[in-house]
Amino acid sequence: MVIGWKQTTVLVLGAAVAGLFIAWSGLIGISASTGHWKVTDWFLHWAMRSSVRTAAIGTEVPPFHDGMLPMAAGHFERGCAICHGSPAMPSPAIARGMLPVPPDLKTVIPGWTDAELFQIVQHGVRFTGMPSWPVTEREDEVWAMVAFLRRYPELDASSYGRLAGHAASSAHEPGRTPETCNDCHAPDQLDRDSLIPRLDGQSQTYLRDSLAAYAEGTRRSGIMAVAIQSLTERERDALALHFAEKSAFDLQTGPPPAQVGRGEQIARFGDPGRRIPACLSCHDRENANPAYPRLSGQPATYLAAQLRLFADARRGGGPYRALMERVAANLDEQDIDAVAGYFFARKPIAVEGASRSGN
Ligand code: HEC
Ligand code: HEC
Ligand code: HEC
Missing domain, CATH: 1.10.760 (Cytochrome Bc1 Complex; Chain D, domain 2)
Structure with missing residues (x-):
């Protein structure tokens, strides 16, 4: 006997109805407590x-x-x-x-x-x-x-x-106190190769904007999203105030040395022919817009990673992020490594009690 399309349709529909009936009957166990059969597992x-x-x-x-x-x-x-x-x-x-x-x-x-x-x-x-x-x-x-x-x-x-910071060994309330942020951000743990930024030295505005950007998803980081997931806006703002400008930066650039490396060249003068502006025209100068981050002393690997994200338009950020996306689009790999190394080497000067918030 040849099975035609009519018989096939009836068979398929019948099987589907039978399947639905068995599911509806409640005979398929969904409880986790009984486990899977060995073969299902x-x-x-x-x-x-x-x-x-x-x-x-x-x-x-x-x-x-x-x-x-x-x-x-x-x-x-x-x-x-x-x-x-x-x-x-x-x-x-x-x-x-x-x-x-x-x-x-x-x-x-x-x-x-x-x-x-x-x-x-x-x-x-x-x-x-x-x-x-x-x-x-x-x-x-x-x-x-x-x-x-x-x-x-x-x-x-x-x-x-x-490696995990002291959250792994202590019982303080997760997420809410500056100590839990310092599990990752403690400046003395951050060397050249770190992928974690320093928070000290940034303005309250930049820190607050960045935390809001992580919470709202305009800056994308799974790590920071989880680190702040339980914080309210007020708690975020309090932490921004706590970390703001705990160290001072040497903002003097001085006259250019006789031999200027590629990183310093880009930082001071940019490369107008390739439409790269001078980084120091926005960053790390007196009277800079407080929404622009300081770069000096940040781990070189962190800076380079952020520049690559900007160049791919994957980083996101606060209200002025589009400015930086345009800058990074014209940097090549060598520029990125050179300029990241230059800003890392401009160390912040640690000043005890320099915090404006007084704590
Ligand atoms: C809500 C609980 C939960 C969380 C949170 C979770 N996992 Fe899992 N993970 C599981 C379960 C359940 C499995 C088993 C999957 C399976 O057997 O097919 C698993 C499997 C895995 C495996 C594969 C292991 C294997 O051989 O089956 C890896 C690797 C892993 N998880 C890593 C991670 C990492 C890294 C994180 C944090 C970023 C994480 N998991 C967070 C529940 C979780
Ligand atoms: C698990 C490690 C970890 C913890 C905990 C953590 N951070 Fe972060 N933080 C990071 C990493 C990694 C980045 C860089 C993410 C990216 O690529 O945008 C970052 C970035 C930031 C930035 C952006 C700084 C900049 O220069 O752009 C701020 C602000 C920040 N964190 C604040 C906090 C605060 C406040 C806490 C405590 C509630 C905290 N972080 C907890 C790892 C952590
Ligand atoms: C027109 C102003 C402007 C210029 C010029 C500029 N930037 Fe930026 N840059 C920004 C702004 C604004 C942000 C903050 C974006 C955000 O997160 O909201 C930023 C962020 C950054 C960051 C991320 C810092 C952090 O903590 O995550 C790096 C790295 C950076 N800039 C490097 C550079 C370099 C290198 C140059 C020169 C080639 C440069 N910038 C030129 C405005 C500028």
């Missing part, structure tokens, strides 16, 4: 591994460096340990009731490649509770997390605590 995991492996094909892995680790560790403490536990804390009881249970990452990470870890952390895992990265516009934060996960299996409680 095996199948779901196999499907997930295959999907991640395929997604990872062609993903280019950037070089890793130690400057990526502290911000990723600080974020892990806030955004991942609540489900996966950490070297400083066993897996929380509430997460052990999830289905599937979030695995102890120490044991599973060696089974994944860097590109696969990137796919998992960037996109999350559907139907499991494993969330995607809070912002989708940039990849550099996720790569920092992958660099950290590579190191993760060898970390013990104290080496983890050192």
